[in-house]
Amino acid sequence: MKISGAARRKPPFHVKPSMSAQHEWLCGTHAVTEALRAGRRRCYRLWLRESLHPARAEVLSRAAEERGVPVSQVSADVLQEKVGEDAYHQGVALEAGPIATVSLGELCERLPVGERCLIILDGVEDPQNLGAILRVGEAAGVSGVVLGERHSPPLGASVARASAGALEYLPIARVTNLSRSFKDLKKKGFWILGADPEGAEDLYSAPDRVFEGDLVWVFGAEGRGLRPGVQSLLDHRIQIPLAGWIASLNVANAAAVVLFETRRRRKR
Numbered sequence: 001m002k003i004s005g006a007a008r009r010k011p012p013f014h015v016k017p018s019m020s021a022q023h024e025w026l027c028g029t030h031a032v033t034e035a036l037r038a039g040r041r042r043c044y045r046l047w048l049r050e051s052l053h054p055a056r057a058e059v060l061s062r063a064a065e066e067r068g069v070p071v072s073q074v075s076a077d078v079l080q081e082k083v084g085e086d087a088y089h090q091g092v093a094l095e096a097g098p099i100a101t102v103s104l105g106e107l108c109e110r111l112p113v114g115e116r117c118l119i120i121l122d123g124v125e126d127p128q129n130l131g132a133i134l135r136v137g138e139a140a141g142v143s144g145v146v147l148g149e150r151h152s153p154p155l156g157a158s159v160a161r162a163s164a165g166a167l168e169y170l171p172i173a174r175v176t177n178l179s180r181s182f183k184d185l186k187k188k189g190f191w192i193l194g195a196d197p198e199g200a201e202d203l204y205s206a207p208d209r210v211f212e213g214d215l216v217w218v219f220g221a222e223g224r225g226l227r228p229g230v231q232s233l234l235d236h237r238i239q240i241p242l243a244g245w246i247a248s249l250n251v252a253n254a255a256a257v258v259l260f261e262t263r264r265r266r267k268r
Contacts, residue, residue, distance in 0.1 A: 015100045015171055017042045022098050025082070026160050027089035029056065034165025035094055036063040041168070042097035043069045049076050049091035060092060069094075087157075099155045104173045104181055107144045108188050116190070116214040117262065120146045122178060122230050123221035124251060127153040131162020132252035133219065138166035140259035145172045146181060151221075182233040185216055192235045194218040194226050195258050197248050199237030203261055210236055211265035217258060219251050 017040055026032050035041050046064040048057050050073050057073075064071050074082075076091070083093045108116065119137050124130055130153055137145060153159060160167045175181045182192060191213060201210075218234065220226035231237065240249065240257050249257070 015040050015102055017097065017100055023095055024098060024157055025084070025087065026094040026096055026157055027083055027087050027092065028161045029060075029090050029092050030164040031157075031160045031167075032092045032094040033060060033063060034168040035096060035160070036060070036067055036069065038165075038168035039067065041099055043067055044095040044097075045069065046071045047079055047082060047093045047095065048073045049079050049089075050074065051076065052091040056092075099160075099167060099172070101155070101172050101174050102144075104146060104175055104184065107146070107171055107173045108185070111143045113189070114213055116143045117266075118142065118144050118146060118185075118190070118216045119255070119259075120178065120181070120216055120218045121152060122148075122218055122226055123151045123224065124219065125151055125153055125221065127156070127158035128162045129222065129250070129252050131159045131164075131167070133255045134159070134163040134170055135166040136252060136256040136259055138163075138170050140256075140263050142170065142259060145170055146178075146216075147172060147174055148178050149174055149176050179229060179233065182216075182230070186233075188214070190214045190216050192216045192218065192233060194231065194234040194237050195220075195240070195254050196226055196231070196234075196237040197239055199239040201236055201238045203238050203240050203258060206236070206238060208265055208268065210238075211262050215262065217255075217262065219255055219258075222251055 023044065026035055036043060046060060046069050048060060048071060061071050079089060079093060083089050119142055134145065155167060155172065186192065193215060195217065218226060218230060240254060
């Protein structure tokens with residue numbers, strides 16, 4: 001369901017498609033549409049179910065044509081066989097290459113100083129949570145995302161679908177050592193904020209200056225939260241005040257609250 005009519009904003013910078021020969025199947029209208037529009041993947045062929053609504057088929061076919069991607073219309077059974085029996089495709093599938101990533105240095109250098117806002121995920125391993133966080137982050141105007149090589153899921157079809165296409169627009173850096181990345185970011189002028197249920201500061205009462213300049217928001221894994229080594233590198237540990245009996249939020253929900261409050265403060 002579309003709940004806002006916000007104008008499509010320009011991605012922070014273009015990332016060249018990966019040259020990997022690997023193929024994967026992107027399924028679902030949103031993930032496929034944005035993959036075709038964004039141009040950050042090598043796209044080999046668009047597959048449409050023959051009974052797909054004509055208006056939807058026309059929009060997708062036009063997007064594929066603009067990218068020079070061939071289109072095939074097949075029966076529901078053939079499409080399901082191609083993507084796998086467990087895949088939920090909505091009558092739409094794109095045979096494509098993997099999403100390209102960038103280095104941490106490139107991510108920082110190609111964004112305007114003083115306006116950068118990054119997300120770092122510390123051990124978020126569930127593809128659905130990662131995809132949901134990417135969707136929220138892109139909608140809230142985040143500049144990019146940093147993931148560890150370990151303890152984070154591959155940027156495959158599950159993440160693409162859960163992100164509703166946001167994966168195609170947010171530049172993502174993969175790093176081998178998160179602790180070293182925190183230190184590098186601090187040297188580049190970033191202020192490191194951690195979402196922590198036991199944080200000493202309240203999201204809504206923290207002064208506006210906390211949200212100014214170049215920021216990194218760090219979110220931890222479900223249950224475990226931020227690791228002690230990560231907590232020691234934070235400039236601020238900030239909690240979301242909760243009014244009910246439930247003691248914590250899902251990490252993607254927490255990210256939504258925090259990132260949109262950050263956007264509100266920065267605009268003010």
